[in-house]
Amino acid sequence: MPQFNEAELTAAVIRSFDNTPNPRAKFLLQELVKSLHDYVSKTNLTFDEWDYAINFLTRTGHTCTDIRQEFILLSDVLGVSMLVDAVNHRDRDGATETTVLGPFYVGEHKVTAHGTDISEALDGERMYVQTRVTDLEGKPIANAPVDVWHADGDGYYDSQKPEFLTEGPVSRARFITDADGSFHFKTILPCSYPVPTDGPVGEMIKQTNRHPMRPAHIHFLVAAKGYEPLITHVFMEGDKYLDSDVVFGVKDELIAKIEKRSDATMPDGSKASAPWHLMTYEFHVKPGEGAPPAPLGTKPAKVSEPAE
Ligand code: BEZ
Numbered sequence: 631m632p633q634f635n636e637a638e639l640t641a642a643v644i645r646s647f648d649n650t651p652n653p654r655a656k657f658l659l660q661e662l663v664k665s666l667h668d669y670v671s672k673t674n675l676t677f678d679e680w681d682y683a684i685n686f687l688t689r690t691g692h693t694c695t696d697i698r699q700e701f702i703l704l705s706d707v708l709g710v711s712m713l714v715d716a717v718n719h720r721d722r723d724g725a726t727e728t729t730v731l732g733p734f735y736v737g738e739h740k741v742t743a744h745g746t747d748i749s750e751a752l753d754g755e756r757m758y759v760q761t762r763v764t765d766l767e768g769k770p771i772a773n774a775p776v777d778v779w780h781a782d783g784d785g786y787y788d789s790q791k792p793e794f795l796t797e798g799p800v801s802r803a804r805f806i807t808d809a810d811g812s813f814h815f816k817t818i819l820p821c822s823y824p825v826p827t828d829g830p831v832g833e834m835i836k837q838t839n840r841h842p843m844r845p846a847h848i849h850f851l852v853a854a855k856g857y858e859p860l861i862t863h864v865f866m867e868g869d870k871y872l873d874s875d876v877v878f879g880v881k882d883e884l885i886a887k888i889e890k891r892s893d894a895t896m897p898d899g900s901k902a903s904a905p906w907h908l909m910t911y912e913f914h915v916k917p918g919e920g921a922p923p924a925p926l927g928t929k930p931a932k933v934s935e936p937a938e
Protein backbone atom coordinates (compact mmCIF):
# COMPACT_ATOMS: atom_id res chain seq x y z
CA MET A 631 0.00 0.00 0.00
CA PRO A 632 1.73 3.28 -1.10
CA GLN A 633 1.87 6.01 1.53
CA PHE A 634 0.70 9.29 0.01
CA ASN A 635 2.78 11.41 2.37
CA GLU A 636 5.30 14.13 1.57
CA ALA A 637 8.11 11.60 1.20
CA GLU A 638 6.34 9.16 -1.16
CA LEU A 639 3.63 11.11 -2.93
CA THR A 640 5.79 12.44 -5.78
CA ALA A 641 7.04 8.99 -6.78
CA ALA A 642 3.46 7.63 -6.69
CA VAL A 643 2.17 10.40 -8.97
CA ILE A 644 5.08 9.90 -11.39
CA ARG A 645 4.35 6.14 -11.48
CA SER A 646 0.68 6.85 -12.21
CA PHE A 647 1.78 7.99 -15.70
CA ASP A 648 3.90 4.89 -16.37
CA ASN A 649 1.42 3.43 -18.87
CA THR A 650 1.02 6.56 -20.99
CA PRO A 651 1.18 5.19 -24.58
CA ASN A 652 2.92 8.25 -26.10
CA PRO A 653 6.50 8.22 -24.69
CA ARG A 654 7.02 11.95 -25.20
CA ALA A 655 3.75 12.78 -23.39
CA LYS A 656 4.78 10.41 -20.57
CA PHE A 657 8.17 12.12 -20.23
CA LEU A 658 6.67 15.62 -20.29
CA LEU A 659 4.05 14.77 -17.66
CA GLN A 660 6.43 13.00 -15.31
CA GLU A 661 8.95 15.87 -15.50
CA LEU A 662 6.13 18.37 -14.91
CA VAL A 663 5.06 16.51 -11.76
CA LYS A 664 8.68 16.49 -10.53
CA SER A 665 9.10 20.24 -11.08
CA LEU A 666 5.71 21.18 -9.58
CA HIS A 667 6.17 19.00 -6.52
CA ASP A 668 9.68 20.34 -6.04
CA TYR A 669 8.30 23.91 -6.16
CA VAL A 670 5.62 23.18 -3.55
CA SER A 671 8.11 21.47 -1.20
CA LYS A 672 10.84 24.07 -1.62
CA THR A 673 8.49 26.99 -1.00
CA ASN A 674 6.33 25.32 1.69
CA LEU A 675 3.38 26.64 -0.33
CA THR A 676 0.47 27.71 1.92
CA PHE A 677 -3.23 27.04 1.19
CA ASP A 678 -3.76 30.76 0.62
CA GLU A 679 -0.91 30.90 -1.89
CA TRP A 680 -2.14 27.79 -3.72
CA ASP A 681 -5.64 29.30 -3.81
CA TYR A 682 -4.24 32.59 -5.17
CA ALA A 683 -2.40 30.69 -7.92
CA ILE A 684 -5.53 28.76 -8.94
CA ASN A 685 -7.55 31.98 -8.97
CA PHE A 686 -4.83 33.79 -10.99
CA LEU A 687 -4.75 31.03 -13.62
CA THR A 688 -8.55 30.96 -13.76
CA ARG A 689 -8.65 34.70 -14.40
CA THR A 690 -5.90 34.34 -17.01
CA GLY A 691 -8.08 31.82 -18.85
CA HIS A 692 -11.18 34.01 -18.57
CA THR A 693 -9.26 36.95 -20.08
CA CYS A 694 -8.55 34.99 -23.29
CA THR A 695 -10.75 35.62 -26.32
CA ASP A 696 -10.45 34.87 -30.05
CA ILE A 697 -8.13 37.86 -30.39
CA ARG A 698 -6.47 37.97 -26.96
CA GLN A 699 -4.19 35.29 -25.51
CA GLU A 700 -3.39 36.08 -21.88
CA PHE A 701 -1.63 32.71 -21.39
CA ILE A 702 0.89 33.55 -24.14
CA LEU A 703 1.43 36.90 -22.46
CA LEU A 704 2.03 35.12 -19.14
CA SER A 705 4.53 32.79 -20.82
CA ASP A 706 6.20 35.84 -22.43
CA VAL A 707 6.66 37.89 -19.24
CA LEU A 708 7.95 34.84 -17.32
CA GLY A 709 10.61 34.33 -20.02
CA VAL A 710 9.16 30.91 -20.90
CA SER A 711 8.45 31.85 -24.53
CA MET A 712 12.06 32.98 -25.03
CA LEU A 713 13.38 29.83 -23.35
CA VAL A 714 11.26 27.59 -25.61
CA ASP A 715 12.60 29.62 -28.53
CA ALA A 716 16.19 29.22 -27.29
CA VAL A 717 16.09 25.44 -26.78
CA ASN A 718 14.59 25.02 -30.25
CA HIS A 719 17.19 27.24 -31.96
CA ARG A 720 20.45 26.16 -30.34
CA ASP A 721 22.50 26.03 -33.55
CA ARG A 722 21.97 29.11 -35.64
CA ASP A 723 24.94 28.42 -37.98
CA GLY A 724 24.89 32.07 -39.04
CA ALA A 725 21.11 32.29 -39.47
CA THR A 726 19.38 35.40 -38.13
CA GLU A 727 18.47 35.17 -34.45
CA THR A 728 14.87 34.46 -33.51
CA THR A 729 12.60 36.01 -30.91
CA VAL A 730 9.00 35.74 -29.64
CA LEU A 731 6.06 35.66 -32.04
CA GLY A 732 3.96 37.67 -29.56
CA PRO A 733 0.19 37.69 -29.27
CA PHE A 734 -0.52 40.09 -32.15
CA TYR A 735 0.29 37.84 -35.08
CA VAL A 736 -3.11 37.18 -36.58
CA GLY A 737 -2.07 35.39 -39.79
CA GLU A 738 -3.64 35.93 -43.22
CA HIS A 739 -1.53 38.94 -44.16
CA LYS A 740 -2.42 40.43 -47.56
CA VAL A 741 0.24 40.35 -50.28
CA THR A 742 1.27 43.99 -50.74
CA ALA A 743 3.30 45.75 -53.45
CA HIS A 744 6.88 46.75 -52.66
CA GLY A 745 7.11 50.42 -51.72
CA THR A 746 3.60 50.59 -50.17
CA ASP A 747 3.18 52.77 -47.08
CA ILE A 748 1.58 50.22 -44.74
CA SER A 749 0.69 52.93 -42.21
CA GLU A 750 -0.54 55.52 -44.68
CA ALA A 751 -3.45 56.63 -42.52
CA LEU A 752 -1.33 57.03 -39.40
CA ASP A 753 0.46 60.14 -38.15
CA GLY A 754 4.12 59.70 -37.38
CA GLU A 755 7.62 60.20 -38.70
CA ARG A 756 8.02 58.23 -41.93
CA MET A 757 10.47 55.36 -42.21
CA TYR A 758 11.70 53.58 -45.34
CA VAL A 759 12.52 49.93 -44.67
CA GLN A 760 14.80 48.06 -47.08
CA THR A 761 15.52 44.44 -46.42
CA ARG A 762 16.83 41.34 -48.13
CA VAL A 763 16.53 37.60 -47.48
CA THR A 764 19.48 35.31 -48.21
CA ASP A 765 20.59 31.79 -47.35
CA LEU A 766 23.59 31.12 -45.11
CA GLU A 767 26.01 31.66 -48.02
CA GLY A 768 24.50 35.02 -48.91
CA LYS A 769 22.59 33.72 -51.95
CA PRO A 770 19.38 35.74 -52.43
CA ILE A 771 16.10 33.92 -51.82
CA ALA A 772 13.43 34.94 -54.31
CA ASN A 773 9.65 34.54 -53.92
CA ALA A 774 9.76 34.20 -50.13
CA PRO A 775 6.65 35.51 -48.34
CA VAL A 776 7.57 37.81 -45.45
CA ASP A 777 4.89 38.92 -42.99
CA VAL A 778 5.46 42.27 -41.31
CA TRP A 779 3.53 43.85 -38.42
CA HIS A 780 4.06 46.58 -35.83
CA ALA A 781 2.26 48.86 -33.39
CA ASP A 782 0.92 52.34 -34.17
CA GLY A 783 2.20 55.63 -32.72
CA ASP A 784 0.12 55.10 -29.55
CA GLY A 785 1.59 51.64 -29.03
CA TYR A 786 -1.44 49.61 -30.15
CA TYR A 787 -1.64 46.88 -32.79
CA ASP A 788 -4.54 47.12 -35.25
CA SER A 789 -5.91 43.82 -33.90
CA GLN A 790 -6.36 45.43 -30.45
CA LYS A 791 -8.92 47.85 -31.89
CA PRO A 792 -12.55 47.14 -32.85
CA GLU A 793 -12.05 48.77 -36.31
CA PHE A 794 -9.78 45.86 -37.24
CA LEU A 795 -12.84 43.70 -37.88
CA THR A 796 -14.57 46.26 -40.10
CA GLU A 797 -11.76 48.24 -41.72
CA GLY A 798 -9.04 45.63 -42.05
CA PRO A 799 -5.32 45.60 -41.33
CA VAL A 800 -3.09 48.61 -40.64
CA SER A 801 0.71 48.41 -40.25
CA ARG A 802 0.49 44.76 -41.26
CA ALA A 803 1.31 43.24 -44.66
CA ARG A 804 2.96 40.40 -46.58
CA PHE A 805 5.74 41.10 -49.08
CA ILE A 806 7.15 38.63 -51.57
CA THR A 807 10.90 38.92 -52.12
CA ASP A 808 12.11 39.75 -55.64
CA ALA A 809 14.85 37.98 -57.64
CA ASP A 810 17.47 39.67 -55.46
CA GLY A 811 15.75 38.49 -52.26
CA SER A 812 14.81 42.11 -51.52
CA PHE A 813 11.68 44.01 -50.60
CA HIS A 814 11.04 47.51 -49.32
CA PHE A 815 8.14 49.38 -47.79
CA LYS A 816 7.28 52.59 -45.99
CA THR A 817 5.70 52.98 -42.60
CA ILE A 818 5.91 55.12 -39.46
CA LEU A 819 8.83 54.98 -37.05
CA PRO A 820 7.52 52.52 -34.43
CA CYS A 821 7.61 53.49 -30.76
CA SER A 822 8.08 51.51 -27.55
CA TYR A 823 4.79 50.33 -26.04
CA PRO A 824 3.39 48.53 -23.00
CA VAL A 825 2.09 44.96 -23.23
CA PRO A 826 -1.59 44.81 -22.21
CA THR A 827 -1.82 45.64 -18.50
CA ASP A 828 -5.59 45.44 -17.98
CA GLY A 829 -5.60 41.70 -17.17
CA PRO A 830 -4.10 39.42 -14.53
CA VAL A 831 -0.65 39.42 -16.18
CA GLY A 832 -0.56 43.24 -16.09
CA GLU A 833 -1.65 43.10 -12.46
CA MET A 834 1.35 40.85 -11.71
CA ILE A 835 3.70 43.20 -13.59
CA LYS A 836 2.43 46.22 -11.60
CA GLN A 837 2.43 44.46 -8.23
CA THR A 838 6.04 43.35 -8.70
CA ASN A 839 7.24 46.83 -9.68
CA ARG A 840 8.29 45.70 -13.16
CA HIS A 841 7.63 48.02 -16.09
CA PRO A 842 5.40 46.71 -18.90
CA MET A 843 7.36 48.15 -21.84
CA ARG A 844 8.71 46.59 -25.02
CA PRO A 845 11.34 48.52 -27.00
CA ALA A 846 10.26 49.78 -30.44
CA HIS A 847 10.40 47.04 -33.08
CA ILE A 848 8.95 45.63 -36.27
CA HIS A 849 7.96 41.96 -36.42
CA PHE A 850 9.09 39.84 -39.39
CA LEU A 851 8.11 36.29 -40.25
CA VAL A 852 10.10 34.92 -43.20
CA ALA A 853 8.53 31.74 -44.61
CA ALA A 854 10.80 30.73 -47.51
CA LYS A 855 10.11 27.28 -48.98
CA GLY A 856 12.81 24.75 -48.02
CA TYR A 857 14.02 26.92 -45.10
CA GLU A 858 13.14 27.06 -41.40
CA PRO A 859 10.49 29.74 -40.82
CA LEU A 860 12.24 32.73 -39.25
CA ILE A 861 10.21 34.50 -36.54
CA THR A 862 11.97 37.61 -35.39
CA HIS A 863 11.85 41.36 -34.74
CA VAL A 864 14.12 44.19 -35.77
CA PHE A 865 14.57 46.65 -32.89
CA MET A 866 15.34 50.36 -33.22
CA GLU A 867 18.80 51.31 -31.95
CA GLY A 868 18.77 53.77 -29.03
CA ASP A 869 15.43 52.74 -27.54
CA LYS A 870 15.55 53.16 -23.78
CA TYR A 871 13.91 49.78 -23.11
CA LEU A 872 16.37 47.63 -25.11
CA ASP A 873 18.02 46.47 -21.86
CA SER A 874 14.82 45.71 -19.99
CA ASP A 875 12.26 44.35 -22.49
CA VAL A 876 9.36 43.00 -20.40
CA VAL A 877 9.36 39.78 -22.49
CA PHE A 878 13.18 39.38 -22.63
CA GLY A 879 13.10 39.32 -26.45
CA VAL A 880 16.03 41.55 -27.44
CA LYS A 881 19.25 40.15 -28.96
CA ASP A 882 22.15 42.41 -30.01
CA GLU A 883 22.10 41.16 -33.58
CA LEU A 884 18.46 42.22 -33.98
CA ILE A 885 19.10 45.90 -33.22
CA ALA A 886 19.21 48.02 -36.39
CA LYS A 887 20.82 51.38 -36.79
CA ILE A 888 18.18 53.81 -38.01
CA GLU A 889 19.56 56.63 -40.16
CA LYS A 890 17.94 60.08 -40.06
CA ARG A 891 17.63 61.41 -43.62
CA SER A 892 16.54 64.69 -45.10
CA ASP A 893 16.91 63.90 -48.84
CA ALA A 894 13.90 65.01 -50.90
CA THR A 895 13.46 61.51 -52.33
CA MET A 896 13.53 58.04 -50.85
CA PRO A 897 15.60 55.18 -52.35
CA ASP A 898 12.73 54.10 -54.64
CA GLY A 899 12.42 57.65 -56.03
CA SER A 900 9.24 58.53 -54.11
CA LYS A 901 8.98 62.07 -52.73
CA ALA A 902 9.62 62.75 -49.04
CA SER A 903 7.65 65.71 -47.69
CA ALA A 904 9.57 65.80 -44.38
CA PRO A 905 12.77 64.34 -42.91
CA TRP A 906 12.51 60.55 -42.74
CA HIS A 907 14.30 57.49 -41.36
CA LEU A 908 16.03 54.65 -43.15
CA MET A 909 16.14 51.13 -41.78
CA THR A 910 18.31 48.54 -43.57
CA TYR A 911 18.39 44.91 -42.47
CA GLU A 912 19.33 41.56 -44.00
CA PHE A 913 17.80 38.24 -42.91
CA HIS A 914 19.68 34.94 -43.26
CA VAL A 915 17.63 31.76 -43.21
CA LYS A 916 18.65 28.20 -42.60
CA PRO A 917 17.70 25.23 -44.79
CA GLY A 918 15.00 23.18 -43.09
CA GLU A 919 11.37 22.40 -42.75
CA GLY A 920 8.47 23.72 -40.83
CA ALA A 921 5.16 25.43 -41.26
CA PRO A 922 4.77 29.06 -40.19
CA PRO A 923 3.07 29.32 -36.79
CA ALA A 924 -0.66 29.30 -36.21
CA PRO A 925 -1.65 32.65 -34.72
CA LEU A 926 -2.72 33.09 -31.07
CA GLY A 927 -2.00 29.58 -29.87
CA THR A 928 -4.89 28.19 -31.93
CA LYS A 929 -3.10 24.97 -32.91
CA PRO A 930 -4.98 21.81 -31.92
CA ALA A 931 -3.59 20.24 -28.74
CA LYS A 932 -1.41 17.28 -29.68
CA VAL A 933 1.98 16.02 -28.53
CA SER A 934 3.80 14.49 -31.50
CA GLU A 935 5.32 11.03 -31.31
CA PRO A 936 9.12 11.39 -31.35
CA ALA A 937 10.82 10.49 -34.65
CA GLU A 938 12.13 6.88 -34.69
C1 BEZ B 1 4.72 41.94 -29.29
O1 BEZ B 1 5.83 42.24 -29.61
O2 BEZ B 1 3.83 42.21 -30.06
C2 BEZ B 1 4.49 41.29 -27.97
C3 BEZ B 1 5.27 40.23 -27.60
C4 BEZ B 1 5.05 39.63 -26.38
C5 BEZ B 1 4.05 40.08 -25.54
C6 BEZ B 1 3.26 41.16 -25.92
C7 BEZ B 1 3.49 41.78 -27.15
Ligand code: FE
Pocket residue numbers: 732780781844847849
Ligand atom coordinates in the same frame (compact mmCIF):
# COMPACT_ATOMS: atom_id res chain seq x y z
FE1 FE C 1 5.38 43.75 -31.00
